[in-house]
Amino acid sequence: MRLRVDLLPGREYPDVVILVDVLRATTAAPIVLEKTGLFVTPSLRAARAFGSARSLLVAGERDGLPPEGFNYSASPDDLRRARFERDVVLTTENGPRALAQVVGARHVLLGSFYNARAVTEVALRLATEEISLVCAGMRGEEAIEDIVCAGFLSRRIEKLAPVEVRERVRLSQALLRAYADPLEALAQSASGALLMKLGLFEDLAVASLISHSSAVPRLASTEEHEGHPVYAFEDANRAPAVGAP
């Protein structure tokens, strides 16, 4: 089994991808999916239209803040306290765009510190040849918090199974070592700095919690809505296991 880390999305993925966008899409996703159904889209317009067509709740952010008319922001802290009466469609700036670059993989999972144990266990259960930890980055640039989280997840996977690793796995684990804890890395990142400027320090605190959720968002299907992809997720820890007897 090969274990890979990509600092940005950018190649063909044959088997299992864990997409990592710690601030905030892949932290928010398991929080929502614990309580209700989840759709993700890169487009504000598609989120509004799809939400209205299906009577969904709409959650998301642009520049860290919820767009007009949205029911929720993308704040993990807010979403943790919310009680959803309907399914949710989520749109954020980086995670959904990165999703478009990995949909070719056999399985696409969303991972973060928040569901670290669960997502690594599911990845190992599903993978037959390769697990790729793919960092979403921020506006096309590498993001510290995603690489540090990939370091954390890759270290867990290495402990659980014999895997063949390449240099970037070591790079991500070295970056992890450079910080006293995940919160310190989040605070040094550009996304983290933006959230702190907006007073959303609690989001960093929630995003640095480790293995607080056993929900593992797995891409179930993709449909087009108003010219944009809308991705439907299921919880791989509750859905029937692929290949189960």
Next chain:
Amino acid sequence: MRLRVDLLPGREYPDVVILVDVLRATTAAPIVLEKTGLFVTPSLRAARAFGSARSLLVAGERDGLPPEGFNYSASPDDLRRARFERDVVLTTENGPRALAQVVGARHVLLGSFYNARAVTEVALRLATEEISLVCAGMRGEEAIEDIVCAGFLSRRIEKLAPVEVRERVRLSQALLRAYADPLEALAQSASGALLMKLGLFEDLAVASLISHSSAVPRLASTEEHEGHPVYAFEDANRAPAVGAP
């Protein structure tokens, strides 16, 4: 003044670029340039043909070893001990290819641990708006040793002048912190592992020496030879300073 780090070459560079390929092109380059003239090309064939047309010594490597008929390898350790009677044309796998992606910059310098003090001082003397530390990487993938060296050079520059930095500068400095010293980072890298397998441990030792050379290779001109670029370098610390009175 902006200070940038790119983990791989990949955008437009308006002002000063320090290209970093620690193992081994940008460590070998100041070593050669201290003693004689230096040309660099990505092509084996162009190196041979250009070397023969100009009666140059030919140095380089493929997979860590000198190609047939070459006078020297790209080993910094060998090149340190060599006495060159003629100018040298150098070809290696990653550095010269990265060079092709940064030639648009106003000034292109080659930097490494080996000429750290000199290259950062020259960069600050030449720059008017931006210094970009561009990591060459290895076969299109990010290389630990180049990022760690960019962290080292960026920290020096930050100490010498007020600069505006972005997230990847912090990332490279954090990666630097993760290692006890440059040699440890070099040993963990894919290029370093290859050189150690070839018994070239001394190359890692030389490449991790700090500020042993005051030579600063600066791109002086580019010409085509047999369909490939050949880059001519001068020592920016000995050439007349640009803009000097």
